[in-house]
Amino acid sequence: MYSTAVPAESHQASHDALTVVGTLEHALNGVTPAEVHLLAYLSCLLSLYGGCAAADWGYDFVRSEWGAPFSAELGSAIDKLRARGYLASKHGALRTTGGGIAFSNFLRERDEHSWRNPYLDGACSSVLALPVGIVRAALREEPSLRHANLHTHPRLLLSRSETDELYDQFRALSQVIGPTVDDLLVPSVVWLSYLGEVRRQSDVNAAAQAGASV
Amino acid sequence: MTDGLDLETMRRIAEGTFVPRVHDAHGQPGTLALRHVIGFLLQFYGHLDPEMVTGVLYVVRLLREEDSAALAGALSGSFWTEKRIDRLPLRAPDVLVIELLDGGILRVRENGTVDENAASRVALVYRYRSQQEHFILQGQALAIENPAAIHASVFARPTFSFLRDALFDYRDRFARLSTCFILQTAWAEDARLFFKPKPEFLIRRSLSQHLATVLRDAEVRPEQNVDETHPIDIKVTWTFTTRLGIIEIKWLGKSRENDSITTTYTESRALEGARQLADYLDANRRYAPKRDTLGYLVIIDARRHGLGPGSTAVSRANGMYYDDREITYDPPYHQLRDDFAPPIRMFVEPVCQDAA
Numbered sequence: 001m002y003s004t005a006v007p008a009e010s011h012q013a014s015h016d017a018l019t020v021v022g023t024l025e026h027a028l029n030g031v032t033p034a035e036v037h038l039l040a041y042l043s044c045l046l047s048l049y050g051g052c053a054a055a056d057w058g059y060d061f062v063r064s065e066w067g068a069p070f071s072a073e074l075g076s077a078i079d080k081l082r083a084r085g086y087l088a089s090k091h092g093a094l095r096t097t098g099g100g101i102a103f104s105n106f107l108r109e110r111d112e113h114s115w116r117n118p119y120l121d122g123a124c125s126s127v128l129a130l131p132v133g134i135v136r137a138a139l140r141e142e143p144s145l146r147h148a149n150l151h152t153h154p155r156l157l158l159s160r161s162e163t164d165e166l167y168d169q170f171r172a173l174s175q176v177i178g179p180t181v182d183d184l185l186v187p188s189v190v191w192l193s194y195l196g197e198v199r200r201q202s203d204v205n206a207a208a209q210a211g212a213s214v
Numbered sequence: 215m216t217d218g219l220d221l222e223t224m225r226r227i228a229e230g231t232f233v234p235r236v237h238d239a240h241g242q243p244g245t246l247a248l249r250h251v252i253g254f255l256l257q258f259y260g261h262l263d264p265e266m267v268t269g270v271l272y273v274v275r276l277l278r279e280e281d282s283a284a285l286a287g288a289l290s291g292s293f294w295t296e297k298r299i300d301r302l303p304l305r306a307p308d309v310l311v312i313e314l315l316d317g318g319i320l321r322v323r324e325n326g327t328v329d330e331n332a333a334s335r336v337a338l339v340y341r342y343r344s345q346q347e348h349f350i351l352q353g354q355a356l357a358i359e360n361p362a363a364i365h366a367s368v369f370a371r372p373t374f375s376f377l378r379d380a381l382f383d384y385r386d387r388f389a390r391l392s393t394c395f396i397l398q399t400a401w402a403e404d405a406r407l408f409f410k411p412k413p414e415f416l417i418r419r420s421l422s423q424h425l426a427t428v429l430r431d432a433e434v435r436p437e438q439n440v441d442e443t444h445p446i447d448i449k450v451t452w453t454f455t456t457r458l459g460i461i462e463i464k465w466l467g468k469s470r471e472n473d474s475i476t477t478t479y480t481e482s483r484a485l486e487g488a489r490q491l492a493d494y495l496d497a498n499r500r501y502a503p504k505r506d507t508l509g510y511l512v513i514i515d516a517r518r519h520g521l522g523p524g525s526t527a528v529s530r531a532n533g534m535y536y537d538d539r540e541i542t543y544d545p546p547y548h549q550l551r552d553d554f555a556p557p558i559r560m561f562v563e564p565v566c567q568d569a570a
Contacts, residue, residue, distance in 0.1 A: 027256040029373075034431040034453035066453045067433050092375070092431075125245075128252040129233050131371050133426040136433070168219060176224045177234060183245040189233040194224045201223075203436070207415035213400065214415060 012058040013077035018104035030093025041069035042123035054158040063148030122184025141195040239351035247275040247338035255369035281336035288333035291326030389560040396420040408470035458505040467516030511557040530566040
């Protein structure tokens with residue numbers, strides 16, 4: 001029914017897009033393409049927390065001109081899924097169709113995709129616990145994105161030389177919440193909340209130095 | 215701290231926020247139930263305004279199938295089942311209990327009772343009462359901290375596509391009565407007569423937090439430089455578009471510290487703000503010419519009539535004196551330029567001595 005002649009890596013992006021939209025479309029009243037990119041990036045970060053390498057994710061992310069994470073492969077996958085009728089768009093937000101749900105279930109059962117599901121679930125569940133805007137703002141403090149935001153042009157994220165600080169944060173996170181927590185929602189929310197607090201405290205300190213009421 | 219990491223802050227978050235606490239109490243069954251409960255609340259609060267909960271709302275999700283009898287014993291009252299959220303009650307004047315079953319089925323009790331201690335041993339129990347929300351975990355109530363801090367519920371999250379709508383929402387729901395807890399800290403006293411000195415950071419942070427929460431696909435950045443000599447208050451960009459919103463905030467009124475008025479800003483400051491915004495927009499055209507830019511002047515109007523340095527109270531007549539006194543802009547940039555939106559004045563009410 002579904003062609004498996006297409007290389008597996010392009011199905012990874014399709015699987016991720018369908019999973020994110022299918023998981024959150026009811027709670028968020030549709031999922032925007034930008035939110036798909038954001039949550040796929042968060043999923044990739046959680047896979048690093050889980051001991052995977054960034055290259056294992058199967059596609060790259062760059063810091064876009066808007067300052068948000070973006071993947072060309074993921075964008076292409078979303079376009080193809082829409083063209084094939086697996087995703088429908090209404091008022092800028094994506095929803096799965098019946099065909100999309102069936103295709104997603106097909107992809108989900110394949111070994112090359114099933115390992116990703118806990119990371120996608122952890123990321124998607126995070127925007128149940130925290131507003132998407134809060135997650136987006138917190139991720140601006142993620143070390144790789146923060147470094148990339150020092151530049152104005154698009155820049156590859158999670159290159160090997162830029163992940164040391166991220167791994168330091170993840171080691172500390174594992175130390176704080178314990179290594180045996182079996183639901184990635186927990187470290188994800190604690191880490192995002194921590195990043196948000198770091199940003200907040202930085203703003204407060206800067207304002208206090210300038211003599212503002214804080 | 216460890217090499218720049220603040221472990222103490224990380225621990226405090228892990229011990230205080232509800233997700234790890236639910237996991238501590240119930241393990242993975244708890245966080246799986248949490249997904250169901252929050253997913254439901256996000257949709258339900260689009261149907262029922264949490265401010266319509268004048269009684270108590272419970273949302274319950276069983277943790278393990280083998281405990282269904284125990285949960286049934288902890289809940290009482292006649293019930294009906296439903297699958298559509300838009301058919302659920304629009305008000306909760308008594309005790310509304312919604313049990314989330316498998317297959318999207320909802321078991322609804324409109325005059326139910328909940329044995330919180332018993333129910334919370336075998337189910338994840340959410341409670342909304344008197345504008346406070348808790349998860350009941352093993353008989354103990356855990357307050358749900360609100361990171362957005364400005365909505366009636368953590369899970370009531372209106373969203374807007376247009377910046378102007380989001381600004382109007384802030385004006386009507388948070389600025390007028392200072393219901394945002396960040397904005398509350400900007401006042402020198404509870405009666406909201408005077409700001410603290412230099413309240414700009416708190417006002418900007420309050421509005422930024424709101425916009426970041428309610429605008430979809432928007433990057434909200436406080437205090438960005440259009441160029442190195444023209445700082446603006448808030449810059450908003452939308453992903454995958456060329457749209458850019460620039461917000462200049464000016465507050466009017468007085469600030470006070472130790473019974474001395476430190477600053478007085480009158481209507482002329484609003485006019486100055488309009489000129490500054492026009493200048494910022496000109497600079498932005500030079501530095502970001504490909505952007506589809508719209509500038510917004512937001513006036514936080516905290517003017518009161520007849521306040522002196524030692525004032526501790528204000529009559530309704532004086533406190534509301536500027537409520538409907540709109541500002542006339544000359545030149546009217548919003549009428550002369552297509553990149554300058556009509557200014558939005560947000561009058562902030564004081565607590566008046568005499569009732570209306």
